[in-house]
Amino acid sequence: MKFRLVAAIILIAYFGNSAKAQQIPLDPAVRTGKLANGFTYYIRHNEEPKNRVVFYLANKVGSILEADDQRGLAHFMEHMSFNGTKHFPKNELVNYLQKAGVRFGADINAYTSYDETVYQLPLPSNDPEILKNGIEIMHDWAHGATLDPQEINNERGVVLEEKRLGKGAAERVRAKYFPVITNGSSYASRNPIGTDEVLNNFKPEAIRRFYRDWYRPDLQAIIVVGDVDVHEMEKTIKTKFSDLVNPPKELPRTIYKVDLTGKNQFIAVTDPEVTTISAQVINKFPEVPLHTIPEFRQSMVRQLFNQMLGERYSELKQQADPPFLQGGAGISGFVGGLESFGVFVTAKPGELERGFKAVWRENERVRRLGFIPTELERVKHNFLNRFESALSERNKIRSDSYVQEYLQYFLHGTASAGIVYEEDLVKKILPTITLDDVNKLAMKVNDDTNRDIVLTASETAKATLPNEAVINNWIKAVESENIAAFKDVTSKETLLRKEPIPGRIMDQRTDHKSGITTLLLSNGIKVLLKPTSFKNNQIVFTGFAPGGTSIYSDADFQSATAANIIPSYGAGNHSPLELSKYLSDKQLAIQLSISERSQNISGSSVNKDLEAALQLMYAYITEPRQDSLLFKGMIANAKAALANRQNDPNTVFQDTISSVLGDHNVRRTGPTLKKLEQVKLDRAYKIYKELFAGNQGFTFVFVGNIDTLTIFPLLAKYVASLPVTTTILKPRDLNIDIPPGQIEKRVYKGTEPKASVSLVFSGAFDYNFTNALIMDALKEALQIRLIERLREDEGGVYAPSVTMGTSKKPQPRFNMTVNFGCAPENVEKLIASTIDEITKVKTSGPLPVNIEKFKAETQRSLETTLKTNGFWLTYLARQLQNEEALNEVDTYTEKLSAITTKDVQNAAKKYLTGKNYIKLILIPEKIEATK
Numbered sequence: 001m002k003f004r005l006v007a008a009i010i011l012i013a014y015f016g017n018s019a020k021a022q023q024i025p026l027d028p029a030v031r032t033g034k035l036a037n038g039f040t041y042y043i044r045h046n047e048e049p050k051n052r053v054v055f056y057l058a059n060k061v062g063s064i065l066e067a068d069d070q071r072g073l074a075h076f077m078e079h080m081s082f083n084g085t086k087h088f089p090k091n092e093l094v095n096y097l098q099k100a101g102v103r104f105g106a107d108i109n110a111y112t113s114y115d116e117t118v119y120q121l122p123l124p125s126n127d128p129e130i131l132k133n134g135i136e137i138m139h140d141w142a143h144g145a146t147l148d149p150q151e152i153n154n155e156r157g158v159v160l161e162e163k164r165l166g167k168g169a170a171e172r173v174r175a176k177y178f179p180v181i182t183n184g185s186s187y188a189s190r191n192p193i194g195t196d197e198v199l200n201n202f203k204p205e206a207i208r209r210f211y212r213d214w215y216r217p218d219l220q221a222i223i224v225v226g227d228v229d230v231h232e233m234e235k236t237i238k239t240k241f242s243d244l245v246n247p248p249k250e251l252p253r254t255i256y257k258v259d260l261t262g263k264n265q266f267i268a269v270t271d272p273e274v275t276t277i278s279a280q281v282i283n284k285f286p287e288v289p290l291h292t293i294p295e296f297r298q299s300m301v302r303q304l305f306n307q308m309l310g311e312r313y314s315e316l317k318q319q320a321d322p323p324f325l326q327g328g329a330g331i332s333g334f335v336g337g338l339e340s341f342g343v344f345v346t347a348k349p350g351e352l353e354r355g356f357k358a359v360w361r362e363n364e365r366v367r368r369l370g371f372i373p374t375e376l377e378r379v380k381h382n383f384l385n386r387f388e389s390a391l392s393e394r395n396k397i398r399s400d401s402y403v404q405e406y407l408q409y410f411l412h413g414t415a416s417a418g419i420v421y422e423e424d425l426v427k428k429i430l431p432t433i434t435l436d437d438v439n440k441l442a443m444k445v446n447d448d449t450n451r452d453i454v455l456t457a458s459e460t461a462k463a464t465l466p467n468e469a470v471i472n473n474w475i476k477a478v479e480s481e482n483i484a485a486f487k488d489v490t491s492k493e494t495l496l497r498k499e500p501i502p503g504r505i506m507d508q509r510t511d512h513k514s515g516i517t518t519l520l521l522s523n524g525i526k527v528l529l530k531p532t533s534f535k536n537n538q539i540v541f542t543g544f545a546p547g548g549t550s551i552y553s554d555a556d557f558q559s560a561t562a563a564n565i566i567p568s569y570g571a572g573n574h575s576p577l578e579l580s581k582y583l584s585d586k587q588l589a590i591q592l593s594i595s596e597r598s599q600n601i602s603g604s605s606v607n608k609d610l611e612a613a614l615q616l617m618y619a620y621i622t623e624p625r626q627d628s629l630l631f632k633g634m635i636a637n638a639k640a641a642l643a644n645r646q647n648d649p650n651t652v653f654q655d656t657i658s659s660v661l662g663d664h665n666v667r668r669t670g671p672t673l674k675k676l677e678q679v680k681l682d683r684a685y686k687i688y689k690e691l692f693a694g695n696q697g698f699t700f701v702f703v704g705n706i707d708t709l710t711i712f713p714l715l716a717k718y719v720a721s722l723p724v725t726t727t728i729l730k731p732r733d734l735n736i737d738i739p740p741g742q743i744e745k746r747v748y749k750g751t752e753p754k755a756s757v758s759l760v761f762s763g764a765f766d767y768n769f770t771n772a773l774i775m776d777a778l779k780e781a782l783q784i785r786l787i788e789r790l791r792e793d794e795g796g797v798y799a800p801s802v803t804m805g806t807s808k809k810p811q812p813r814f815n816m817t818v819n820f821g822c823a824p825e826n827v828e829k830l831i832a833s834t835i836d837e838i839t840k841v842k843t844s845g846p847l848p849v850n851i852e853k854f855k856a857e858t859q860r861s862l863e864t865t866l867k868t869n870g871f872w873l874t875y876l877a878r879q880l881q882n883e884e885a886l887n888e889v890d891t892y893t894e895k896l897s898a899i900t901t902k903d904v905q906n907a908a909k910k911y912l913t914g915k916n917y918i919k920l921i922l923i924p925e926k927i928e929a930t931k
Contacts, residue, residue: 022292022293023291023292023293024290024291024292024293024296024415024417024421024425025417025421026409026416026417027405027416027417027418027421028418029044029045029418030042030043030044030402030406030416031043031044031230031234033234033238035217035238035241035242036242037217037218037241037242037244037245037246038216038217038218038219038246039142039217039218039220039221039222039241039242039244040220040221040222040410041221041222041223041224041234041237041241042221042222042223042224042225042406042409042410043224043225043228043230043233043234043237044224044225044230044399044402044406045226045227045228045229045230046225046226046227046397046398046399046402047227048395048396048397048398048399049227049398049399049863049864049867050227050867051124051125051126051227051863052122052123052124052125052226052227052399052864053122053123053124053125053131053134053224053225053226053227053228053399054120054121054122054123054223054224054225054226054399054400054403055120055121055122055123055134055135055137055138055222055223055224056118056119056120056121056222056223056403056407057118057119057121057138057141057142057220057221057222057223058116058118058220058221058222058223058407058410058411059116059117059118059214059215059219059220060115060116060219060220060253060411061074061116061117061214061215061219062074062112062113062114062115062116062117062192063075063112063113063114063190063191063192063194064114064115064186064187064190064256065210065213065214065253065254066190066210067206067209067210069198069202069206070198070202070206070207070209070210071189071190071191071194071195071198072159072163072192072193072194072195072198072199073194073198073202073206073207073210074112074117074192074210074214075112075117075159075192075193075194076155076159076194076199076207077112077117077145077207077210077211077215078110078111078112078117078119079155079158079159080145080147080151080152080155080207081110081119081140081141081145082094082110083148083151083154083155084145084146084147084148084151085137085140085141085144085145085146086140086144086146087136087137087140087144088137088140089146090148090151091788091792093137093140094108096133097121097137098784098853098856098857099849099852099853099856100123100124100127100130100133100856100860101124101856101857101859101860101861102121102122102123102857102860103857103861104787105799107120107121107122108120108121108122112192113192114187114190114192114335115256115411116411118407119138119141120403121134121137121138122400124860125226125227125228126227131228135236135237135240138222139240139241139244142215142217142220142222142241142244143211143215143216143217143244145211145215147204147207147208147211149204152204152207154792154795155795156199156200156795157794157795157796158791158792158795158797158798159194159199159798160196160199160200161791161795161796161797161798161821161822161823162193162798162799163193163194163196163199164752164753164754164798164821164822164823165754165798165799165821166193167752167753167754168273168649168650168750168752169271169272169273169274169647169648172271173269173271173274173456176267176269177267177269177454177456180265180267180452180454181265181282181284181452181454182258182335182336183258183259183260183261185256185257185258185259185336186256187256187258187335187336212247213247213251214251214253216244216245216246216247216250217241217244217245217246218246218250219253220244221410222237222241223403223406223407223410224237225399225400225402225403225406226399255337256336257336257337257338258284258334258335258336258337258338260284260285260286260338260450261450262449262450263449263450264448264449264450264451264452264453265451265452265453266452266453266454266467266468266471267452267453267454267455268454268455268456268457268465268467269454269455269456269457270456270457270458270459270461270462270465271456271458271459272458272459272460272647272751273458273647273648273649273750273751274456274457274458274459274644274647275458275643275644275645275647275648275651276325276346276347276457276458276641276644277346277347277349277352277455277456277457277458277461277465278344278345278346278347278455278456278457279344279345279347279352279355279356279453279454279455279471280342280343280344280452280453280454281342281343281344281360281451281452281453281475282340282341282342282451282452282453282454283340283341283342283445283446283447283448283450283451284334284338284339284340284450284451284452285338285339285340285341285444285445285447285450286337286338286339287333287334287337287338287339288302288339289412289413289414290413290414290415291413291414291415292415293425293429295415296415296422296425296429297429297432297433300383300426300429300430300433301433301437301438301441302331302441303383304376304379304380304383304433304438305331305438305441305442306330306331307379307382307383308371308375308376308379308438309328309329309330309363309366310328310330311375311379311580312362312365312366312486313327313328313329313359313362314580315489315577316358316359316362318576318577318630319633320627320629320630320632320633321629321632321633321636322633322636322637323351323354323355323357323358324345324346324347324348324351324354324355324358324359325346325347325348325355325637325640325641326344326345326346327344327345327346327355327358327359328343328344328359329341329342329343329344329359329362329363330342331445341445341446343359343360343363344359345358345359348636348637348640349640349643349644352465352466353466353474356471356474357474357477357478360474360475360478361478361481361483363446364478364479364481364483365483365484365485365486366439366442367442367443367446368483369483369485369486370435370438370439370442371435371438371439371442371486372435372485372486372488373435374488374490375486375488376433376434376435376438378581378584378585379584380430380433381584381585382584382585383426383430384426384427384430385585385586385587386587387419387422387423387426387427388423389537389587389606390419390423391419391420391423392536392537392606393535393536393537393538394419394420395536396534396535396536397419453468453471455471458644458647460644488581489575489577489578489581490578490581490582491573491574491575491578491582493573493574493578494572494573495571495572495573495574495579495582495615495616495619496572496573496615496618496619496623497572497573497623498623500618500622500717500718500721501721502713502716502717502720502721503521503522503523503716503719503720503721504521504522504716504720505519505520505521505522505712505715505716505720506520506521506522507519507520508520511886513887514530514886514887515530515531515532516528516529516530516876516886517529517530517708519715521715521716521719521720522720523720523721523722523723523724524696524724525698525699525700525719525720525722525724526698526699526700527699527700527701527702527715527719528699528700528701528702528876528880529702529706529708529711530701530702530703530706530872530876531704531705531706531707531708532703532704532705532706532869532872533705534704534867534868534869535704535705535869536705537606537607537705538604538605538606538607538704538705538869539604539605539606539607539610539702539703539704539705539706540603540604540702540703540704540869540870540873541601541602541603541604541700541701541702541703541873542600542601542602542603542700542701542873542877543600543601543602543617543698543699543700543701544598544599544600544601544698544699544877544880544881545598545599545694545696545697545698545699545728545729546597546598546697546728546729546730546731547597547598547599547691547697547729547730547731548594548595548596548597548598548599548691548731549561549594549595549596549667550596550597550731550732550733550734551729551730551731551732552687554666554667555678556683556687557666557667558675558676558678558679559678559679559680559683559684559687560594560684560687561594562679562684563594563684563685563687563688563691564592564593564594565631565634565684566624566625566626566684566685566688567591567592567620567624568630568634569624569625569626569627569630569631570625570627571616571619571620571623571624571625572619572623572625575625575627576630583612583616586605586609586612586613587605587606587609588603588604588605588606588609588610588612588613588616589602589603589604589605589613590602590603590613590616590617590620591603592617592620592621592692594687594688594691596667596731596734597731597809597810598731598881599691599692601617601700603617607705607707607710610710610711610714611714611718614714614715614717614718614719615718617718618718618721618722620692621692621693621722622693622722622723624685624688624689624692626681626682626685628681631681635676635679638671638676639673639676642671642672642673642676645671649747649749649750649922650756650922651670652747652749652922653747653749653756653920653922654670655669655670656745656747656920657758657920658670660739660743660745660918660920661738661739661760661918662736662738663736663737663738663739665734665736667734667736668736691729693723693725694723694724694725694727694729696724696725696726696727696728696729697728697729698722699880700719701873701876701877701880703869703872703873703876704869731810733810733811734810737762737811737813738760738762738813738815738916738918739916739918740763740915740916741915741916742914742915742916742917742918743917743918743919744918744919744920744921745918745919745920745921746921746922746923747920747921747922747923748923748924748925748927749922749924749925750922750923750924750925751924751925751926752924753823753824753924754821754822754823754824754924755821755822755823755824755826755827755921755922755923755924756819756820756821756921756922757818757819757820757821757822757827757830757831757919757920757921757922758817758818758819758918758919758920758921759817759818759819759831759834759917759918759919759920760815760816760817760917760918760920761815761816761817761911761912761914761916761917762813762814762815762816762916762918763813763814763911763913763915763916764811764812764813765806765807765812765813765814765911766812767806767807767808767812769884769888769891769895770895771806771907772806773892773895773896773899774899774903774904774907775804775806775814775816775907775911776804776854776858777846777851777854777855777899777903777904778804778816778841778846778904778907778908779802779803779804779816780802780850780853780854780857780858781841781846781847781850781851781854781904782802782818782837782838782841782846783800783801783802784850784853784854785837785840785841785846785847785850786800786802786818786820786834786837787799787800789833789837790820790830790833790834794829794830794833796822796823796826796829796830796833797820797821797822797830798821799820800818800819800820800834801818801819801820802816802817802818802819803816803817803819804816808882808884809881809882814911816911816912818834820834824923824924824927827921827923831919835914838908838912841904841905841908841912842905842908842909842912844905845901845902845904845905846901846904846905846908847901848901851899851900851901851904854899855896855897855899858896859893859896862892862893862896866889875889
């Protein structure tokens, strides 16, 4: 009673008794304003990262505003903003930005959805000329596109190829059920990608009309966050954007809605390429905005509800015989001013009824009996922990995060008060949220009006699919059951069965230039520590030792690979269920894995949970558990997932690529029932213990906000105490290399008129730091040229990509792959164009401007990447595993600057000879039938 009184006092104090709820204020650290023409701006100074600024242009304009003759032109307009503006004709905008070190696609980008179009531009802020031009670009994007007829026609092919990439089973299935669940609203006929008919045939005037009507200042905002002077930036924006003019006959910006009809609907959709059978029950209701403190409280209740419900379904999936492949429920966003509560299941073949009833039974258990106090307390603690952690990093928040908040504030009015205000609000509101609050929400979201049921399945299952009456009978049957109350399985036992006996730190050496301290522990394990200040409350670490699956025979390979699942059975005194709840109030992650040539540990934690992270690692290594019932359930699910796997063209193609590039070795071919039957739990468990119990040869790297006085005793207790053997495992060279020679493999699969192409070049490589960097330059030079030729000049692809891999062990090798999707009839032409561009690099060298772009992009990226814990963890681990010097990064800029076009040309001549060249092509089945 006393708690309820206190809670009521807090609620009255915070929410007030007035009819008008208290609005959540905008973060005072952001400067905002609106010009006379309606143009809005948000500006914030932030130095994470230093000397960088992020610009966004947000438009309350999307495909929902298109007329019938403009379907797809909101998205097309986004493309045209990169293909000619007032100050950057034709493709000069992308060309200029690449020279400034901004990568097209990765940095400079845009998106179009139903209700908005957003452009993003990250730039260096310490170059006044680039900063000035950045403002010019934003102004051009706001209303400076030239919309040249020739450029429009050139871009048709690119947009149509982007549309082609989206074709497939998922797109066909969605096209059938989406109009149903959106109640025939405008959203059903305004897919942002548009229609082939409009994209092929629209006249330039149609897109100009869309541009004139909707790209206008009263629907636009610029968001600027970064290392800039807020006062000067505000003056610049006011001067620069005040000349934007709204159209004389301004069309009203209608807010479109999906109307709730009060009717329930059912649809079953089948397709020959669908690989699973799934069911969704979707309850729709008006969305709850997030403007006021009471709405903030409602949002917290929904988040706690979703988390608790998610944990219930997670427990179902951890049963010895899981009733489904995937299942769950939760509240999520919808479209047209609605939210939805969805219950979904992906069933095992022939077990839809069992799987559906299982997910519905858990939902009904919550609806009827509610959650219990321990569940709520657990998620409350986790919720508060996350906010406290975020508050501790408040001076390390990256500019991108702020931009996203202000973007949602402008587009949807979503509150953005800042982490200090929000954390204070959470601390005040969280104690007032009761079981009654979340249990009432469970009742509310299960309202059985405005309910849609959607089934999707393979065409082969069509005859056996249940109809609406059958599904409703399943629901009624579950709701009439005598459902037992939920039992919260927890353990009061300690994690470890036996406390470790601490070892010692035998040697300590510090390289003051790099800041790296190297420790030698009493058990022979080596530890590297690199303290950083990039985050206030983060430590990341990794450990690795030679060995891996390579040391086992092909007969043991499946069990050796399956040894990766052993940690999923829990550790020490805790089963998987008990362990997940034991860790629920901690912010840490630990993963043990076995790769082909090593056994690995990766981890992260906030500072206060580092001991818990190391303790869990120790438990996984020294006290792993074995569970035959869970193992049988996992194998059964894995077999069920294979049932219709071959229906998916992309899966078949990827399996083929892996097999061909792996020279059809059993370790590179796709999963099969036969392979699953070879997995033996006892053998997998023994292999796991063999690989992790020795620990001789292990090296650990820790990076982050490290206090050596605190971490030393933890390393002595949990790392120096790990058991070791005298034998260091040596990985075998399995000689599974990409095969030499010229190979072509065509896969005829799928019904859509689209093809996928992978061109692979490979061979021996003279590995060193400089040569690897030159190969990166070669990759980037080809990437730029293929975008220019295959996309911009020929309009045959949307996003060609070039990837480059170089490795030192077991033998120095390289592989370069060119990937693109296209129309089947253009495959050979585009391959020829690709080979022609490679030949040009070999005979004439890359264009000097493209090497300069590579250098600028790489240098700009390096400046920020060097200030992340993730970079240093990956870099140090790679250098150690390759037995390379740790200080090579110090010469990165020097070696980058020294790269010449001749270096790249010579690399292309040496490695892209065409002698080891593999063509892999996926094309539709009907093309094979016509041959």
